[in-house]
Amino acid sequence: MNQDQSIKNRQALSPYKLAITRxxxxxxxxxxxxxxxxxxALNKRGIIMTPENLRSKTHKGMFSADLFAAIIDVLSLEEDALRDILKQTHNV
Structure with a gap:
């Protein structure tokens, strides 16, 4: 992938990052x-992340899919998370 396309991808994914962060x-x-x-809560599941690291990842919207799923799980947000995030991306 060329640099131009990489930049376009980042721009296209930006609303999703912002919605996840929010x-x-x-x-x-x-x-x-x-x-x-x-x-x-993550530590109890064997996932060791410092509060500072989580704050940084949230601020940047930089989550791996597995960490994002674990956060949704420990916060008991399974029912609404994807629907609510996608709704926000359509409003950005």
């Missing part, structure tokens, strides 16, 4: 949780 931040806030709580 969704995780708002879900934590609505549940009254902090990144420390998310880190602890």
């Amino acid at each position: 969704y995780i931040r708002s879900s934590l806030a609505l549940k009254g949780l902090k990144y420390d709580d998310l880190s602890d």
